[in-house]
Amino acid sequence: MLWLYNISIHLYALLIRIFSTFNTKASLFIKGRKNIFTQIDQKIVAGERHIWFHFASLGEFEQGRTLLEKIKEHYPEKRIVITFFSPSGYEIRKNYPLAEGVFYLPLDTAVHAEKLIAAFNPEFAIFTKYEYWYHYFRELNKKNIPLLIISGIFRPNQVFFKVYGSFHRKILTFVSHFFVQNEESIQLLKTINIQNASLSGDTRFDRVAENAASVKRLALVNTFCGTAAVCIAGSTWPEDEELMGGLCVQHPDWKFIIAPHEIGEAHLKALEKIFPQAVKYSALAAADANQHQVLIIDNIGMLSALYAYGRLAYIGGGFGAGIHNTLEAAAFGIPVIFGPRYDKFQEAKDLIALGAAKSIGNPQELSNAFEELSTAAEKGDVAKAYVVSKTGSTDQILQYIARHFKP
Incomplete structure (x- = not known):
């Protein structure tokens, strides 16, 4: 199976290179990895030990960020290095100040794994939620470098639990410890004889609770909202936006803030057709906010602060691969609405069960x-209480790491 895995990695590289001729993300994927080891050598002090955090994308970064920052707070002498697989993570956080270096993860080959781990010289490697790379995991195992999966979650339909999943199960054996989100994951891992797992919950709860407690007010958004009731539509896709367009017409007394998942020029133009009464955030300072019912956020990075202005939130992605982050909104004490594809997200199921x-x-x-949620303020209180009740995962993982740090 290893030969098939290696072929698939090279085939993936070829396909991305083809797509890069007409796709911006694919182009960034290729350009960002050009001369990657030269980039690493220029930023990383040779021979120094590091704590290596890897994130698939921006969402996983936010999920693991609280742990990273707690480590830096408690152990300021520790050097941290970060890798991303996706451009949507790297391009936003490439200048993150607490890391000695932020890089794209080279594709998973034996040569890349050996070179990267030699360069990083990790004291610990911490992967958030998922991404299981054979050569990187195997090389860490060979070097006796602890590898943690944090906020992991497993489902019965994953390849690890199939009769043909022996190769992928092998990858899991290279992990030193799994910190998982739910009891189901613990039991599933036991079925394949993996016992080194702890039920810690999801570090996202710590992150969103921390964000809600320290959010900065946004003067322009505050002016736009005024005294109106506000619905925040976060990480939306076209299917979500069509629905929100109809909702705006039904509720002219409400204001709506649309923060789309994609902010390319073509998408923003499409949004302006759906919401002719909208103003873009980049033009808000020069506009009369009272004349606009809808605010379109045409930048990345503001969404987590916007929920502070909402009475209700709509979370996008539920008509595609799956919903985006519901917890950011819930942490601010507002109920949430989302599309039908939420089965992979335990927090979404929990919030529905709670009526929030x-x-x-x-x-x-x-x-x-x-109509139901916008008139039930107590549902927002239920959402916030749920988030608070689930915090503490970060401290549990930090205690494990502290026991294993060498003096």
């Missing part, structure tokens, strides 16, 4: 959910 969230599949269901 609704899943919808069409305009009528959205209208009904909006």
Whole structure:
């Protein structure tokens, strides 16, 4: 199976190179990895030990960020290095100040793994939620470097638990310890004879609770909102935005803030057609906020602060691969609505069970959910209490790491 895995990695590289001729993300993926080891040599002090954090993308960075920052707070002498797989993570956080260096992760080959780990000289490697790379994990194991998976989550339909998943199960044996989100993951790992797992919950709860407690007010957004009730639509895709367009017409007394997942020029133009009464954030300072019902956020990085202005939130992605982060909104004490594809997200199921969230599949269901949740302030309190009750994962992982740091 290893030969098939290696072929798939090289085939993936070829496909990305082809896509890079017409796709911006693919182009960044290729350009960012050009001369990657020269980039590393220029930034990393040779021979120094590091704590290596790897994140698939921006969402996983935010998920593991609290742990990273706690380590730096408690052990300021520790050097941290970060890798990203996706451009959407790297391009936003490439200048993150607490890291000695932030890099793209070279594709998983034996040569790359040996060179990268030799350069980073990790004292610990910490991967958030997922991404299981055979050569990187094997090389860490060979060098007796502890490898942690934090906020991990496993489901029965994953390849690890299939009769044909022996190769992928082998990858899991290279992990020193799994910190997982739920009891189901613990039990699933036991079925394949993996016992080194702890139920710690999800570090995202710590991150969103911390963010809600320290959020900075945004003067322009505050002016736009005024005294109106506000619905925040976060990380939206076209299917979500079409639904929100109808909702705006139904509720002219509300204001809406749309923070799309993609902010390319073509997408922003499409949004302006759906929301003709909108103003973009980049033009807000020169606009009369009272004349606009909708604010379109045309930058990246503001969403987590925007929920402070909401009475209700709509979370995008539920008509595609899966919903985005519901916890950011819930931490601010506002109920949430999202599309039908949320089965991979335990927090979404929990919020629905508590009555603090609704899943919808069409305009009528959205209208009904909006009417119900927008008039039930106590549901927001339930959402916030749920988030607070789930905090503490970061401290549990930090205690494990502290026991294993060498003096």
